[in-house]
Amino acid sequence: METVALYAVVGMxxxxxxxxxxxxxxxxxxxxxxxxxxxxxxxxLWASFWNFVAFLVLPLTVANEIAKIVDPTVVxxxxxxxxxxxxxxxxxLTAYLGLPSSSSHALIGGIVGAGIAxxxxxxxxxxxxxxxxxxxxxxxxxxxxxxxTLIITVMWIVHRFRARRxxxxxxxxxxxxxxxxxxxxxxxxxxxxxxxIIAALLIGAGxxxxxxxxxxxxxxLWVVLSCQTAIALGTMLGGWRIVRTMGTKLTRLQPMGGVxxxxxxxxxxxxxxxxxxxxxxxxxxxxxxxxxxxSERLSAVRWNVARRVVWAWVLTxxxxxxxxxxxxxxxxxx
Amino acid sequence: xSRRVDRRAVFFLFSAALSLVLLPLCPPDLRYVGWTLAVAFLVLAVASWADFRSRHRRHP
Numbered sequence: 001m002e003t004v005a006l007y008a009v010v011g012m013x014x015x016x017x018x019x020x021x022x023x024x025x026x027x028x029x030x031x032x033x034x035x036x037x038x039x040x041x042x043x044x045l046w047a048s049f050w051n052f053v054a055f056l057v058l059p060l061t062v063a064n065e066i067a068k069i070v071d072p073t074v075v076x077x078x079x080x081x082x083x084x085x086x087x088x089x090x091x092x093l094t095a096y097l098g099l100p101s102s103s104s105h106a107l108i109g110g111i112v113g114a115g116i117a118x119x120x121x122x123x124x125x126x127x128x129x130x131x132x133x134x135x136x137x138x139x140x141x142x143x144x145x146x147x148x149t150l151i152i153t154v155m156w157i158v159h160r161f162r163a164r165r166x167x168x169x170x171x172x173x174x175x176x177x178x179x180x181x182x183x184x185x186x187x188x189x190x191x192x193x194x195x196x197i198i199a200a201l202l203i204g205a206g207x208x209x210x211x212x213x214x215x216x217x218x219x220x221l222w223v224v225l226s227c228q229t230a231i232a233l234g235t236m237l238g239g240w241r242i243v244r245t246m247g248t249k250l251t252r253l254q255p256m257g258g259v260x261x262x263x264x265x266x267x268x269x270x271x272x273x274x275x276x277x278x279x280x281x282x283x284x285x286x287x288x289x290x291x292x293x294x295s296e297r298l299s300a301v302r303w304n305v306a307r308r309v310v311w312a313w314v315l316t317x318x319x320x321x322x323x324x325x326x327x328x329x330x331x332x333x334x
Numbered sequence: 335x336s337r338r339v340d341r342r343a344v345f346f347l348f349s350a351a352l353s354l355v356l357l358p359l360c361p362p363d364l365r366y367v368g369w370t371l372a373v374a375f376l377v378l379a380v381a382s383w384a385d386f387r388s389r390h391r392r393h394p
Contacts, residue, residue, distance in 0.1 A: 127361050131361050131364065134364070137352060141375075145374045145378065149374075275364065
């Protein structure tokens with residue numbers, strides 16, 4: 001019975017990972033499709049491929065850090081179940097209210113809330129939580145600074161070229177590279193959050209040694225492959241949904257701005273992944289796009305949207321934590 | 335009517351201040367990120383203000 005519960009929760013975590021890829025697909029393929037560099041089906045396959053191979057390129061540091069956020073020895077299927085319910089509930093609620101929230105932060109808030117409900121504040125790794133909370137703000141700020149600096153530098157380099165068509169063609173080609181880099185960063189940072197949750201679950205069930213979290217290759221390969229597959233499949237299917245609405249939702253997207261935004265966001269994600277910091281890919285690319293927009297004029301940025309994003313940043317972790325804490329109390333009472 | 339304040343410079347100054355405000359919350363081994371961001375936004379604010387000033391300077 002315990003084994004069934006364990007693998008049922010692993011399955012639920014993989015569904016969460018799939019939905020994450022589904023939800024974030026637009027970030028990876030929007031620019032390459034809108035500028036017609038790739039056909040929709042090619043863009044979807046391109047992003048999914050780079051999502052999947054991320055584990056071969058970037059270290060699994062985020063997974064190891066996420067697994068330690070709640071003391072793995074107190075982690076149980078009930079705790080992870082409650083954490084995932086809190087995260088899913090928060091995502092659905094914010095989607096209904098039209099608030100752009102981060103699945104990653106909802107997941108962290110959910111696990112922390114369930115952990116506190118089960119064993120108190122002492123089982124939470126305070127340093128890890130502080131690091132995550134700080135980078136909720138730092139990651140879009142890094143994206144913003146890099147995006148702004150990159151677009152200004154690129155504009156300064158290309159403004160002397162008179163062959164506009166040639167410049168445009170070059171950036172259309174470069175979009176393939178920047179979209180691949182962004183998909184790689186997304187596949188690494190986001191899939192590793194689910195890997196960390198599953199690793200903590202396996203440690204709590206006595207099926208994995210806690211020492212595995214100190215080893216870069218300590219997480220079982222089946223966990224790594226299943227998480228990368230889930231996020232890549234999510235991107236593939238989510239990409240199709242986005243492509244259908246692409247014609248109406250997106251207007252003029254310039255290849256140069258797309259390349260700079262994706263490159264700045266990818267660089268931020270690579271840095272965060274190497275440092276073992278779980279960040280939101282959506283918030284990171286939002287920061288980069290604000291950086292690109294503010295290179296022209298501040299009114300080019302839709303500040304009402306930016307304000308809603310900030311509110312979602314602040315509320316996601318405590319909101320998901322409250323829901324999952326309540327869920328855990330209900331699960332424990334049953 | 336021309337603006338007297340460069341709103342972009344103010345925005346960058348606010349970003350620099352936010353980076354500094356978050357420093358005590360950041361783990362010590364990652365505080366260099368906050369410092370780097372604060373300095374970068376300060377430089378961007380000064381550059382933006384200089385650009386704004388040169389565009390709005392009255393010519394005789």
